[in-house]
Amino acid sequence: MRKLLVAGTVLVAAAAGCTTGAAHDDAPKIPRTATGTLEQIARRAGCDPEVQTDAAELRQATCGTGTGRYVLATFATDRGQTEWLDVADDYGGDYLVGRKWIVVGPDAVVTKLRGRLGGTVERVSSHHSGSSGGGGHEEAPGSGHTGHH
Numbered sequence: 001m002r003k004l005l006v007a008g009t010v011l012v013a014a015a016a017g018c019t020t021g022a023a024h025d026d027a028p029k030i031p032r033t034a035t036g037t038l039e040q041i042a043r044r045a046g047c048d049p050e051v052q053t054d055a056a057e058l059r060q061a062t063c064g065t066g067t068g069r070y071v072l073a074t075f076a077t078d079r080g081q082t083e084w085l086d087v088a089d090d091y092g093g094d095y096l097v098g099r100k101w102i103v104v105g106p107d108a109v110v111t112k113l114r115g116r117l118g119g120t121v122e123r124v125s126s127h128h129s130g131s132s133g134g135g136g137h138e139e140a141p142g143s144g145h146t147g148h149h
Helices: 001-015 038-045 078-088 109-115
Strands: 050-054 058-063 070-075 093-098 101-104 119-122 135-138
Touching: 038 058, 038 070, 038 101, 038 109, 070 078, 070 109, 078 093, 078 101, 093 109, 101 109, 109 119
Parallel strands: none
Antiparallel strands: 050 058, 058 070, 070 101, 093 101, 093 119, 119 135
């Protein structure tokens, strides 16, 4: 079931549209990473969440409209989040990752939300596209970030 939820989330985010990355000079100042419930994080993001999945281990909602549409997911445990990200890596995409929450959406939306929610941006190339995979993340060089927490 988790793979279906991840695939659905990634497809919804992809359907919202892809944009080219904004110049790094336009990047917003990054606040302390948000914490809390799905509703608390959504409020900080400026979203009235439309809850799609409401389970003990995963809560997922859609926010925004058109090209500004994104998915916000919260997790009961760090392990649940790590497992979700491991499956999501197969699909590629742009993710804003905080402790026990993830935002999936177009690059411009993820970058904008980072200015409200903090977190780390992860960009993953789809393994299904024939590429060798691999991804990147925006974090200070030498920060020691080597993967998912």
